[in-house]
Amino acid sequence: MKPVDWSSLFGQGAERIQASTIRELLKLTQRPGILSFAGGLPAPELFPKEEAAEAAAKLLRERGEVALQYGPTEGYAPLRAFVGAWLGVDPEEVLITTGSQQALDLLGKVFLEEGSPVLLEAPSYLGAIQAFRAYGPRFLTVPTGEEGPDLEALREALLRERPRFLYLIPSFQNPASGLMPLAKRQKLLELVTEAGVVVVEDDAYRELYFGERRLPSLFELARSAGYEGVIYLSSFSKILAPGLRVAFAVAPKEALKKLVQAKQGVDLHTPTLNQMLVLELLKEGLPARLERVRRVYREKAQAMLEALDSAMPQGVRYTRPQGGMFVWMELPEGVSSEELFQKAIAEGVAFVPGGPFFANGGGENTLRLSYATMDRARIQEGVKRLARALESLLPLK
Numbered sequence: 032m033k034p035v036d037w038s039s040l041f042g043q044g045a046e047r048i049q050a051s052t053i054r055e056l057l058k059l060t061q062r063p064g065i066l067s068f069a070g071g072l073p074a075p076e077l078f079p080k081e082e083a084a085e086a087a088a089k090l091l092r093e094r095g096e097v098a099l100q101y102g103p104t105e106g107y108a109p110l111r112a113f114v115g116a117w118l119g120v121d122p123e124e125v126l127i128t129t130g131s132q133q134a135l136d137l138l139g140k141v142f143l144e145e146g147s148p149v150l151l152e153a154p155s156y157l158g159a160i161q162a163f164r165a166y167g168p169r170f171l172t173v174p175t176g177e178e179g180p181d182l183e184a185l186r187e188a189l190l191r192e193r194p195r196f197l198y199l200i201p202s203f204q205n206p207a208s209g210l211m212p213l214a215k216r217q218k219l220l221e222l223v224t225e226a227g228v229v230v231v232e233d234d235a236y237r238e239l240y241f242g243e244r245r246l247p248s249l250f251e252l253a254r255s256a257g258y259e260g261v262i263y264l265s266s267f268s269k270i271l272a273p274g275l276r277v278a279f280a281v282a283p284k285e286a287l288k289k290l291v292q293a294k295q296g297v298d299l300h301t302p303t304l305n306q307m308l309v310l311e312l313l314k315e316g317l318p319a320r321l322e323r324v325r326r327v328y329r330e331k332a333q334a335m336l337e338a339l340d341s342a343m344p345q346g347v348r349y350t351r352p353q354g355g356m357f358v359w360m361e362l363p364e365g366v367s368s369e370e371l372f373q374k375a376i377a378e379g380v381a382f383v384p385g386g387p388f389f390a391n392g393g394g395e396n397t398l399r400l401s402y403a404t405m406d407r408a409r410i411q412e413g414v415k416r417l418a419r420a421l422e423s424l425l426p427l428k
C-alpha cells in the first residue's frame with residue numbers, strides 16, 4: 032500500500048500557514064516544575080466556575096432547545112443587544128466571533144490577498160501576524176513603545192503606501208504593553224482620517240486598566256468625530272473565561288456583512304450555549320467583577336515589577352505596564368532571547384522570545400513576560416530563575 036505524501040497535496044496557501052509560537056510553547060510549559068511567564072492566559076482564580084455551572088445547567092434545562100440548536104451567524108441576538116448597549120452602537124453592527132482570534136482571521140480573509148499591504152506595529156500580537164500571514168500580505172511596520180506607535184513613522188508610511196488597514200492595540204499592547212495617551216490617539220485619528228485608511232483596533236485588554244478610568248478607544252473617538260473607518264474588536268476572554276471562545280467585532284454594516292458571510296463559511300456561528308452562558312454571566316454584577324479583575328492584575332503587575340527591580344542585572348530594560356498582562360523586556364544588544372530561553376527552561380522558567388512578534392523580523396534581544404497566571408510567590412521565584420539564566424549570558428558587571 033502506497034503511503035500518502037500529505038505535504039505534496041497541500042494547497043499553495045498551506046505554505047503560508049505557520050505555527051503559533053505561543054501555542055507551541057504552551058505545550059512545553061505544561062512540564063511539571065516549569066514556572067511560565069509565557070502564555071497570556073488569564074488568571075484561573077478569576078473564572079466564574081460556580082456561577083457558570085449553575086447558569087449552564089439552567090440554560091440547558093430550561094432553554095436547551097435553543098442552546099443546543101444551530102443559531103444565526105451574526106450571533107445570539109440578546110448578546111448582540113447587550114454588546115450594542117455596552118458600547119453604545121447599533122446591535123446590527125455587532126458580530127459575535129469565536130474569540131477575537133477568529134475575527135482576526137475573518138479580517139484577513141476579507142481584506143487581504145497576495146501582496147496587499149497591511150500595516151502593524153513592530154512588535155505586534157503574533158496571533159494577528161499568524162492569522163494575516165495565511166493570506167499572503169505585504170507587512171508594513173512602524174516601531175511601537177510604551178506610548179504606542181511612532182506617529183512620524185506612521186505618517187511617512189501613509190505617504191508612501193495605502194495599507195488595507197492598520198492593525199493597532201492602543202491599550203496595553205501585546206507584547207510591548209504600551210498605552211497610547213489620549214492626545215496621541217487623537218493625533219493618530221487625524222492621520223488616518225486624512226489618509227482615509229481603515230484601522231482595526233484590537234481592544235482585548237480594554238477593561239484591564241490599573242488607573243482610575245478607561246481611556247476612550249480609537250473607535251469611540253472616531254465615531255464621535257464622524258469617521259466610520261475603525262473596526263473594533265474585543266473579547267470576553269480576559270474578563271470572563273478564554274475557554275468559552277466568545278468575542279465580538281463592531282463594524283459598519285457593509286463591512287460587517289462581508290465578515291458575516293466569511294464566518295458562514297468558517298463555523299456557521301459561535302457556539303450557542305457559550306454565547307447564552309456569557310450573557311447570563313454578564314447580566315449580574317459586571318461592575319464588581321471588572322473591579323476584581325483589575326485589582327488582581329494590578330497586584331500581579333506590582334509583584335512582577337518589584338521582583339524584576341530587585342533581581343534584574345544592569346543593561347536589562349523592561350516596561351512598567353499601566354494595565355494588561357505583559358512586561359516587555361529588552362536585553363543588551365547582541366544577547367539572544369532564544370539562547371536565554373534554552374537556559375531559562377533549564378532553570379525551570381519560561382517566557383515568549385520576542386522575535387515572532389516582529390512581522391518583518393528583528394527583536395532577537397527581546398522577550399515577553401506574562402504575570403497573569405502566577406501568584407506573588409511564584410512570580411518572585413520565576414524572576415529569580417530568570418535572573419540565574421541571564422547571569423550565564425550577560426557580561427559580568
Ligand SMILES: Cc1ncc(COP(=O)(O)O)c(CN[C@@H](CCCC(=O)O)C(=O)O)c1O
Pocket residue numbers: 051053054057069070071072129130131132133156158200205233235265266267268273276277278
Ligand atoms: C491582542 C490580542 N488579541 C486577540 C487575542 C485572542 O483573544 P481571544 O481569546 O481569541 O478572544 C489575544 C490573546 N493573546 C494571548 C493568548 C494567546 C493564548 C494562546 O495562544 O494560547 C497571548 O498573547 O498570550 C490578544 O492578546
